[in-house]
Amino acid sequence: MIDDTQRLALETIEMNKQALIFTPSRASAEKTAEDIAKLTKFSLPELEQEILKAATTPTRQCRRLSHCLTKGIAFHHAGLLEAQKQLIEQEFRKGTIKIICCTPTLSAGLSMPAFRVIIKSLKRFSGSWGMDWIPVLEYMQMAGRAGRPEYEAFGEAITIAKDKPEQEEIYERYVCGVPEDIYSKLAVEPVLRTYLLSLIASGIIRNQKGMTDFFTKTFWAHQFKDLPKLESILAKMLTLLESWKFIEKNSTHNNLFISASNLGKPNEEKIQATQLGKRVSELYLDPLTARALLDRLQNLNHTKTSFSLLQMVSHTLEMRPLLTVKVKEQDKIQEELVKRYDLLLQEEPSAFDPEYDDFINSIKTALFFEGWIDEKDEDYLLETFDIRPGEIKVKLDRADWLLYAAEELAKIHAWHEHTKEIAKLRIRIKHGAKEELLPLLKLKGIGRVRGRRLFAHGLKDLGDIKKADLTSLSQILGKAVAEDIKKQLGEEIIEVPKGTRKGQLSMEKF
Numbered sequence: 001m002i003d004d005t006q007r008l009a010l011e012t013i014e015m016n017k018q019a020l021i022f023t024p025s026r027a028s029a030e031k032t033a034e035d036i037a038k039l040t041k042f043s044l045p046e047l048e049q050e051i052l053k054a055a056t057t058p059t060r061q062c063r064r065l066s067h068c069l070t071k072g073i074a075f076h077h078a079g080l081l082e083a084q085k086q087l088i089e090q091e092f093r094k095g096t097i098k099i100i101c102c103t104p105t106l107s108a109g110l111s112m113p114a115f116r117v118i119i120k121s122l123k124r125f126s127g128s129w130g131m132d133w134i135p136v137l138e139y140m141q142m143a144g145r146a147g148r149p150e151y152e153a154f155g156e157a158i159t160i161a162k163d164k165p166e167q168e169e170i171y172e173r174y175v176c177g178v179p180e181d182i183y184s185k186l187a188v189e190p191v192l193r194t195y196l197l198s199l200i201a202s203g204i205i206r207n208q209k210g211m212t213d214f215f216t217k218t219f220w221a222h223q224f225k226d227l228p229k230l231e232s233i234l235a236k237m238l239t240l241l242e243s244w245k246f247i248e249k250n251s252t253h254n255n256l257f258i259s260a261s262n263l264g265k266p267n268e269e270k271i272q273a274t275q276l277g278k279r280v281s282e283l284y285l286d287p288l289t290a291r292a293l294l295d296r297l298q299n300l301n302h303t304k305t306s307f308s309l310l311q312m313v314s315h316t317l318e319m320r321p322l323l324t325v326k327v328k329e330q331d332k333i334q335e336e337l338v339k340r341y342d343l344l345l346q347e348e349p350s351a352f353d354p355e356y357d358d359f360i361n362s363i364k365t366a367l368f369f370e371g372w373i374d375e376k377d378e379d380y381l382l383e384t385f386d387i388r389p390g391e392i393k394v395k396l397d398r399a400d401w402l403l404y405a406a407e408e409l410a411k412i413h414a415w416h417e418h419t420k421e422i423a424k425l426r427i428r429i430k431h432g433a434k435e436e437l438l439p440l441l442k443l444k445g446i447g448r449v450r451g452r453r454l455f456a457h458g459l460k461d462l463g464d465i466k467k468a469d470l471t472s473l474s475q476i477l478g479k480a481v482a483e484d485i486k487k488q489l490g491e492e493i494i495e496v497p498k499g500t501r502k503g504q505l506s507m508e509k510f
Contacts, residue, residue, distance in 0.1 A: 002039065004160050008118050009036045013072075013098050017115035021101045022142045024121045026077040026388070030061075032120070033068045033075035033101040042072035042098075047091065054083040059378045061388055069097070076102040079388025104134075107141040113151035117143055119159040122170060136177040184220035190286045190317055196237050200247055201273035201281035208238070208269065238271070244291045246277030276412055283405045289316045293406045296345035300418055306425050306435075308343045310369040313402040315346070315362035319395070322361035323368055323385055330360075337363050369399060373428040375448055399429055436460070443485055450477055465489065 002010070005021060012019040021036075023029045048066040052058045058066075065084065068074055074088045074097050091097045092112060100106070100114075119142055126132040139159075147155015159174070161167035185191045199205040205214055212231055215221055224230050241247045249269040273281065280290040296312045313319060325333050337360070341348070349356050368385040378389050387395070403426050410418040424438060431441050433448040439461040440451040457476050459465050465473070466489055473482035 005032060005118060005120055006036055006039060008116070008158060009099050010039060012116050013040065015115070018092065018095065018097075018113055019099050019116035019118055020106065020112065020114045020142075020145055021099060021118045021120065022104060022107065023101055024103075024124055026079050026103055028120070029075040029077050029101045029103055030064060033073050033099070034064065036099055036101070037068040037071035037073040040071045040073060040098075042070070044070050044072060044096065047096065051084055051087060054081055054087060055389060057378060059382060059389055061382060072096070072098045074100050076100050076106055077388075078103070078105050078390055078394070080390045081393065082390065085390070104138060104142060107138070107145060110145070111148045111150060112145060113148070114145050115147065115152050115155055117146040117155070117157045119143070119157070122159060122174065133173060135180050136174055137179045139174045139177075140179060184218065184223055186215075186218060186220035187224075190288065192233075193237055193240070193287045194284070196234070197241055197246055197273065197277060197287050198281045200241075200271055201278045205271065207271055208235075211238070211271070241277070241287060244287060245274055246280055246287055246290070247271055247273050276409070279408060279412060283408060285405050286317055289318055289402075290405070290409065292316065292346075293402075294409055294413075297406060297410055297413075297415060297418055299345045300415075300421070302417075304343055304345065306373065306421075306428070307340055307366060307370055308345050309403065309406070309422060309425055310399070311340075311343075311362055311366035312345050313399055313406065314365040314369065315359060316402060318402060319362075319365065319398055320358075322358065323364045323387060325360050325364050326386075329364070333360060333364050333367070336367055365395070368395070369429070372396070372432045373425075373434065375432060375434055375452065396429055400426055403429065440465075443488055445481055445484055450481070453477065462489065466491070 009019060009021065021029075021032060023032055048070045051066050051069055052062055055062045061079065062084075065075060065080070069088075069091075074092070076085060076088050080088075088097060088100065089110070089112070092100055095113070100112075106112075119139070122134055122139060123131040124134050143157035146157045147153070159170050161170055186195065196205070196211070199211075199214065205211045211234055215230065215234060216227065221227070221230055238247070242249065249271055277287075280287055283290070285293075292315075293312065300308060314322065337348075340363075349359050353359075364385065368381060368387055371381055371384065372392070376384075378392060381387055381392060382389075403422050407419050407422040407426070410422065424435065427433075427438060427441055428435065431437070431448045431451070433441060433451060437448060437451040437455060440446050440454055440459075441448075442462065443465075446454070453476055454460075454465070459468055459476075465485060470479075470482055470486060473485060476482075477485070
């Protein structure tokens, strides 16, 4: 027996129209797409192959997606690779794909030829509060994807209710509802900290009066209305930035000479960014994160490992959302934490501390990164950490940025050993490789797969590769790659006639 979502999807296809089905989670999007795909009669094998090619190594998720696409159905969420998302959107615009089951990430900024938008649920999990209604603005974003003027004369937005009372609640709350007010992002402390330091570092704000004048003209001040309270918040931020050594205050009057025009006037303190503060601003870091990185780097020594740095960058605001520790995983993560406790660069907060959940989630996130640089494949990471290929790419990019920032901060303090360790870890993050492959990763075109193949055959550094002849390298990597490597090493390519053994390394030695 088909449910309402499936019935509406099939009805849309019979009308020769297309639909977006919004679901509350990624797992729900995938399951909904698979259930609908089983009911259609399409056959698109060429699309199946194209989506698999988008991934270097197709994962279980890739294969699930490819099976759906052969039936003209797709799922779409942040866990997909960017190339996969683009292909799905492209084929939907062409009309090849009829139904996309997606999360609300597809609701903003895209114009798609969807006659119908079907919303499976208007509730989302909201932590300790359980399931809660989404904002009216989010509903309007999703409903607004239906009947775009460049594609349709009109469209239909359909929300599925469980029963009559919920139907009435949805009608009152959303169909007749008023969108929420829009609030300035400056009201959020991390944003305010970051912009205040940026304005000081760029010279736009030079003193406290200039700071007050600037912010009183913002949308935030217009909404806030309480100017004395606003000035108090800004003063607190200045004090924090000064205590973190990112800014400094200097009197504009010379203590040894005060002109007659300045007599009786209070000294106006000049505010300017320190060298450290300017670099933090250039790195687009939240100053709180920058201070935390510096404090933790001070605890870094030769007894620490890559896990220490991985947990350091995982426990930042910029890395959120972190991988969440599920109830069934708690004992396992605690066990892993105990094993690595001495590697932490920070103290473990109390279990009653509001920050504890973020801390324990940072341990899981760091374990995922550790799995990646230990050469675990994407299927293993999906199965073990519930992280999809698209999410892996985002997390790796963010980790590289944060490690680069840490490296730059370490340079300012002349922590040379720290910069070496961070630089090595950045290469491992980029390639997903163990430290033993670092010498081989210097070669262009060598990643963790080819690097591991060379290492397994006894070629462990550039010296070993220089000693190997072209024929042996070709047997391991293929002729084109082998020739390219020899050219990188400045060696002339000489074809070795068949049967010639002089200077040739036998495969047995590998």
